[in-house]
Amino acid sequence: MKYLLVLVIAFVVIWLWKSTRRTDISEKANAAASKKSKQKMVPTEIVACDVCGVHLPRAEALPGPDGIYCSSAHRQQAGG
Numbered sequence: 001m002k003y004l005l006v007l008v009i010a011f012v013v014i015w016l017w018k019s020t021r022r023t024d025i026s027e028k029a030n031a032a033a034s035k036k037s038k039q040k041m042v043p044t045e046i047v048a049c050d051v052c053g054v055h056l057p058r059a060e061a062l063p064g065p066d067g068i069y070c071s072s073a074h075r076q077q078a079g080g
Contacts, residue, residue: 044057044058044059045057045058046058047061047068048068049061049068049069049070049071049074050064050066050067050068050069050074050078051069051070051074051077051078052070052074054070056070062074062075064078065079066078066079
């Protein structure tokens with residue numbers, strides 16, 4: 001009977017230890033996520049292709065003499 005009591009107490013101690021550890025891990029994850037969300041996000045300028053009208057970030061757009069294009073094929077099609 002005493003072994004059963006020791007076994008139950010051991011399970012309770014392990015369960016309590018794991019539950020507090022799980023809480024600590026989730027709190028750390030939440031802190032890291034809130035730190036990332038607090039970082040200043042820079043908006044990206046979106047432009048439209050002059051041939052097909054597709055919207056894309058300015059960093060990915062191809063400039064031409066008559067406008068901005070989504071691909072080199074559209075830039076050539078427009079005469080640039």
